Amino acid sequence: MTAPHNIGTAENPILLAAGGTGGHVFPAEALAAELLRRGHRVGLVTDTRGQGFGQNLPELPLYRIPAGTPSGRSAVGKLMSIVEIGHGVVSALTLLGLTRPVAVVGFGGYPALPLLLAAKLRKIPIVVHEQNAVLGRVNRLVARFAARIATSFPATHFLPEQAVVTVTGNPVRPAILAAADVPYTAPDQSLRVLILGGSQGARVLSDSVPAALASLPPEMKKRLRIVQQCRAEDLDRVRAAYTVAGIQAETATFFSDVAQRLAVAHLVVSRSGASSTAEIAVIGRPSLLVPYAHAMDDHQTANAQALAHAGGAEVIAQDKFTPERVAMAFNDLLADPAQLADMAAHARSVGRPLAAQALADLVERVATEHRRAAANAQSAAQDHSVKRTAA
Template sequence: MSVSRHYVLAAGGTGGHLIPAFALATELERRGHHVALITDARGAAIPGKPASLPAHVLPAGRLEGKNPLSWIKGVRAILEGRSMALRLFESFEPSAVVGFGGYPALPALLAATSAKIPTVIHEQNAVLGRVNRFLAGRVNAIATAYREVDRLSPSHAEKVHLVGNPVRDEVLALRDQPFPAFTADGLLRVLVTGGSQGARVLSEVVPDGLSMLQPALRARLQVTQQCRPEDIDAVRQRYATHGIPAELGTYFEDMATRLADAHLFIGRAGASTIAELTAVGRPAILVPLPIATDDHQAANAREMAASGGARSIRQEKFTGAELAKQIQAMAQHPETLANAAHAAWNCGYPNAATNLADLVEGFGGSPLMDVIRVAGQAQPAGKEALALETAE
């Protein structure tokens, strides 16, 4: 007998934390469960949130810096958020609370552990994040996206579950499509992005690097590049000077379609980027963000690069000449690029959302108690029963 349960997801207000949370919410709702989201104001407004998913904004203090006053303020906000989360749990009665990292997840997870509600954390990166490190010893299960995760204590090994990093449905739908035909005289379609705001180093290096390719390969280029608004005119001029056709934009709504058409990706190594590249099977040249916390983007690129599906270049070594050298090596022969695409595909976890949902569903009361609890209410504790302000 299928039992409808209630789950709370808690995530920081960035796409890296929220995309997998949205994917899990969608999967749990498909299974007949009720789901609520706890985040910050930025997360409540981020595009892509399922329309049926209520988002609750809680205070989330940050414990950073050396100023004692900032720590006092941060602790006060965390405690306030914890109290608000406990009130939510009283009305929503979650079977489990799932955290996706980021400071906005901390009050909810602290509230859940104090209320003895089962807890799961999901780590999207190949380095355990600060909030997840703090919570690792307190939670019931740790879900990971990589086989090797740095800063994860061996003492927690028994509760670690490798599930992968969930991606958007429109991206996952591309997994069974073949790698676009790439021939010795056909177009080489290159997709360049630097995250939600673009990356200046890509705007500065990529056009010049592509111009350094051997003429036969350079003549076959078709480039799509996402740029920062303040960089786009200069990038357009660079491509025009080199005579390379390029479509530029600050944001592409049809990114999944563009990824499907691409032969080669150039960009950062964020968790969602790696998950999508490996879900679809696209070779890449990755430039990890050097200021990423704990250098986690370099760690994210590690598995894909070791498989042969990507080349990882440190930003200080990311020059036009080095980029041209790596592209030439990957695309000089059609079979080389196709082999890299297959290697990237093999690193993917297409069942990540269902794997994570299976893990989460493993926590909660007995089915009989759930039936009694739900049947005893006039209606399920859903959006109408929540005490906190809802941001639809």
């Protein structure tokens, strides 16, 4: 266990545990920022491999404890992972003894598991936050003994029957909140389409979208303004396809200003990870969603369907995302500005821009209950001691 700072014992902190992926890290950092704004002490916990957690909050202590990931490994690998998790639990117990937190918040991912198991052993209240419409594997393991479960979607699969659930939404980045102030404007002379494939890009989008757009009527192609994220190995062929089709397009492997580009888009084509769907809904933009076919427990399909049921998105499964099917969808959507505007309004109606505040409220309630219970127990113990002495 390592920590660059000692958060001290002047006030008991709240510890946040998350894996190294952006889907876990973004909401954890958003909650940390909100708790700091309210005057709480906060510590961040991840495993020894996570590199991204805490970079946006360098003033906070970051604790690293061992953790293993048994999923997708051989029998020997699974056994080694269990040993690593056990080692992590021992380290986490030491950390909890030193910091004495009033609550622990888990955001999923195996790096969070040792701290959550240790918190259970130490009888420290646990809040679980689930970003997807399907409870993740680690969150599923600890949900049955969590004090509260915070969900991003009203309907979340695999919740325990007796769970105490609060729908908070999924906290998004400050840039997204700022972009949410930009109202949706229906297409006029140009049709701006933003195509995002997740953190690693998505080859299926590079394979099908340029071909689909190339088959649209000439007058529509002239109005298109495309911005597309691609894998590095796909950039040249995607650019060439748009050039041959006479479509104005900007392509890159990464866009640092996604929030601003979302704000001016008339239509978004995207994977349906937790952060992507939350950001699309908060800003309020119509979308064509392509769930990643191999996502754990098919959670991206559940995320996409939640937005589609609200009327804010159309969903096409990856195995059906052919140029012909995509061209039909584009033709229907881009030719109907009123439908796009309706979808934008429906998407915004299920967005939760105050998710970080709602989650912080929930964590504060749990922490307050824990402090009160601890104070009552201490008072009762003192009363009992006084009575024994008097006797």
